[in-house]
Amino acid sequence: MPYTAEISRSNPTSIIFLVDQSTSMSDPIGGEVPQQKADVVADAINRLLTELSVKCAKEEGVRDYFHVAVIGYGATVGSAFAGSLAGRDIVPLSEVADNPARVDERSKRVPDGAGGLVETTVNFPLWMDPVASGGTPMNRALRYAENLVAGWTERYPAGFPPIVINLTDGESTDGEPSAAAEAVTAHATADGAALLFNLHVSAAGGTPTAFPDTADGLPDSYARTLFAMSSPLPAHMRAYAASQGRRVSETTRGFVYNADITSVVQFLDIGTRATELR
């Protein structure tokens, strides 16, 4: 059965984030307090990296169950890490966890337990900053990812296949990206083909959706293209999504529209196996 390989330090997998950094990412989205798309995406990446670090934290520190790359695409295509990791492609998670560019203090309003809200600050580690300049060379970015994926599958031929997570507003400027996406998922380990998931950040409206099983109801052709590009969720991830109360079927894909993608981290099984809910 595919996608059942153990994720361990001796058989790690890689997660490759592709981050859209084009000019269009400076457009605002959101309701009452509009945010730039670039901020939304940078926040998502920084949260995902924190999430991975916590998930892989053990007694002695963060374990290298995953190796992570953050690739930006806009005016150029390449590593989007800031700080001491700048310029590096695939980095072991323990090193990522220890080397954010900086830790911001962000203010946050939290319930005070007595029905009110109280203003506090929380530490928020940052590995990349929002950037918005240039076109959207999604094809080039996917080819970049393909190279990393190809190298990885040769290095760990028996491991859980690499996962590419593309965060974008969808408007590729160097051609239709479907073929380049297929080329990424044409690489495989003995455990299965590489996975490509997409997070679509868009001002086109419509209902925020996570892991849908149909393109019906998606607001525009960009969303539909990204949906079609996304890999179907492997069985155990579907089971996990189902246990979260999501409606899933054989055609459920790793696509998220204007919603939180951090739950994807919880889809990854390490160590003790949960019973599959039926």
Place this chain on the structure above:
Amino acid sequence: MGSPTGPQRQFPSGAAYAEALQHTQLCFQHPELKGARAELTRLGLPRAVSGAFASVFSLTSAASGQRYAVKCFTRHVPDQEQRYEAISSRLALLDPAGLSQPWKLGFEYLPDAVRVGKDLYPVLKMDWIKAVTLSAWLDAHHSDRPAVGRLADRFEALTRDLSAHGIAHGDLQHGNLLVASDGTFRLVDYDGMYVPALAGLGGTERGHRNYQSPLRGNDDFGAELDRFSAWVIFLSLKAIAVDPALWNRLHEPSGEFLLLTEEDFKSPAGSTGLRTLLAHADRAVSDLAEQVRSLAFQPLELLPPLDLAVPGPRTSATATPTPPPAGATAPGTGGLPGWMSGHLAEQPATTPATPVTAPPGGFHTRTALDVVVAVLWPLALIAALLLPVARIATALPGSLIPLALAATATAFARSRRTERVRSRAALDALTKQLAHVEDPAKAAAKLHKERTRFEAAEKHRQATYPRTQDELTAQYHAALRDAEQRRTRKLRDIAKKIDGLSEERRRALAKALADKQSAYIRNQLGRRSIAQSPPHGIGPKLVARLADDHGIRTAADFTGYRTVQNSSYNSTGAVLVLPGGRRADVRGIGEAKAAALVAWRQKVLAAAVARQPTTLSAAEQQPVEQNITHRRTQLTSRHTAVESETETARKQAKKRLEEAREHLARQNTAAETSARRKRQEFSRRTTEIQQNNTLHATLTTDVEAARSRQSELTYACYLRFLYRAS
């Protein structure tokens, strides 16, 4: 795969807890936890230790100074509170004095204890334990054989404590078994624990993959849940206690296992770990390994408890002395199950990759035949010396006969030795096994070649794809250009014709007016008869002649005259020109009279022209206008037709492009799918080669060892053996 059985609560992620726990004053209400100090990472976030179901944080109470491990759940666990209550009350009944060691962990389940965002979630407040994980302990102490041996026995005692009370932990593994500084176990993580009160509730987890039977499924939840993992852990500890080098040989530095992994249980034939333990020189290790191998294929409820592994009566506060494993009784009653005693012996024969147990080198234990041969040689030597002296044999060769006899007897006796037969069989078996394992170096070279060729072809294919796409686009653009050119040409033509319509109209109207005028004039001329007002010089006779002989009665009946020369009289005459060009020679009308007639006519004509109509009536214009409108309509519809023809051409080109593109994309998808399969196959083969590599190396070493043993069985060796002091 279906929808979940019911809506389940979503839990915060580990990072969400790490954020909330930055303000323990706000997120907790429990007096021990409110305001507690969290241990932080270098980045200033609460330090977590995460598992599949929860993240655990270290909190030191502000109120009591007590340190706690606080478990925050990241996944829904059905009936969690009920489970913890049952586990808690069952464990509370265990008398610490009755346990083999203080493994029990104190905990308290607190519903609605931590606030994350707007919502409250439960936590498990646990005692802080100072101990290291089993794998970390082994990293440090694996070469301390007595200590590892003691740990193995303590582990066995721990499993006896659990099974004596019908409890199963559910996930025994290196991370949940902690070792305290005094070398006793602490058991942590009771999320998946079974206690009798939970019978029928179903399991929440399936345990760590590197410790569980391949047959453990979702529904397994009972007192025998730990048995397989207990055997696996006990085997690992015992093996390390016997042979500490195994830790470095079989345990990968960061592997999530001890000595054996999932693969060893699923396919023992191809796995290195179990193979090594099965072939181990120490019987205690190889027997335990054999036990684990056979258990991997037995239903969980039939697995024997671990205490069977420890022979002889033992004294323990909680467990009764266990019967020795030899007397096999019915399954479940404590003895080795009846079906297994036969099974253990059969196993090696049925598994092809089972290592051939090598016989010890050289000859051992003299038989009667060996003794006879040993005695024969001195006798033969004596005979060989005495025969010439006694002159019984005259020739020298005759004296060698006894020696030749002894040599023959030795060769015969050597050939009867079972060592040679066994050694030969062992070598043959190993050589055969080795022949079955593909040479990894060759296989790797072959794979590399295939892979390089494939990737080159794939690169070429991928490069061709956009080119073909571009060609399609170029064809499409050419088709569009053609259509556009045809359209322009036709429209220009039509536009020219439409422009000409106003000129055509003008001309048609002018012609209609001219026709009307000439009709009027013809009419006026016809109305003036010559008889009524004859011109000067034209008398009634001439009028009558003009009318009767030539039909010339009105001004309309002639148009002019021509002079003619009458050659016979040398005089000038005249003929009248009739409408249509005919000429009429009228007798009595000479040039002067003809000129008078024509002048009369001119006068009449001038009067008519002066009165002729100069405009057309609306009714007279209508046919012209109608005709022009009709022509305009025709041209306009031609224009529309051209536009729609062009549109159709464009659409067809677009459709052709889309079809071709779709076809190309389908081809590409098919190619990518087959590339994916191919690469998956390459990955699988690479893994196989890696596994074969180890097996190949082991077998090669074994073959060499067998060869060298074979060389210890020569004639000379046999002779030495005959006279060796045993």
